[in-house]
Amino acid sequence: RAQVGYTFIDHPFRNEKAGRIRSFGVVGFQLSYGALDATLPEPLEAIHAHNTWIDPFFGIGLNYDIYKLSLGSSFDLGFRGISTFSNWWFKSQARYRFGPRISMELGWIMTGIGGTKELAEEELHLEVRLNGPVAGIAFHF
Numbered sequence: 001r002a003q004v005g006y007t008f009i010d011h012p013f014r015n016e017k018a019g020r021i022r023s024f025g026v027v028g029f030q031l032s033y034g035a036l037d038a039t040l041p042e043p044l045e046a047i048h049a050h051n052t053w054i055d056p057f058f059g060i061g062l063n064y065d066i067y068k069l070s071l072g073s074s075f076d077l078g079f080r081g082i083s084t085f086s087n088w089w090f091k092s093q094a095r096y097r098f099g100p101r102i103s104m105e106l107g108w109i110m111t112g113i114g115g116t117k118e119l120a121e122e123e124l125h126l127e128v129r130l131n132g133p134v135a136g137i138a139f140h141f
Contacts, residue, residue: 001089003028003057003076019066026059030078030087032113034126049124055079055087070095086114086127093134105136 009023035050059076071094078087093107110131116123 001028001030003059005061019064022063022065024061024063026057026061026074026076028057028076030055030057030089032087034113034128036124036126051126057087057089059089068097070097086112088112091134095138097140101140103138103140105134105138107134108132109134 003026005024005026007022007024010020011022012020031052031054033050033052036047038047040046055078057076057078059074061072061074063070063072065071073090073092075090076088078089088111090110091107093105095103095105097103108131110129112127112129114125114127116125118124
């Protein structure tokens with residue numbers, strides 16, 4: 001995933017003593033890879049299929065920052081054609097900034113990835129939904 005964003009709202013409360021709220025939009029692209037290897041009982045043949053695709057996406061997000069803590073959520077939607085929104089991403093996180101150059105993040109991600117592949121003259125449609133915790137360390141430049 002690669003993205004760029006723009007902050008639409010950046011509003012401090014009580015001169016930042018009560019925090020600030022930020023709303024932003026993003027655009028970018030996501031590279032996806034799907035593979036299916038299946039051994040089937042006789043007389044069926046084994047299935048070996050893979051596909052790679054790139055989806056552009058757009059999204060929105062909202063953060064509330066108070067002192068060194070940032071709470072936020074973001075959602076984006078990928079599309080390969082008009083009205084085809086099979087790839088999406090939702091993330092909620094809490095980020096604590098230890099200093100000017102490093103922060104730690106804990107959160108939860110839910111994502112959906114979809115794609116279609118021609119296989120043995122049949123169309124194979126792949127839909128995967130994943131969710132779970134996420135942890136990370138960020139270095140700020």
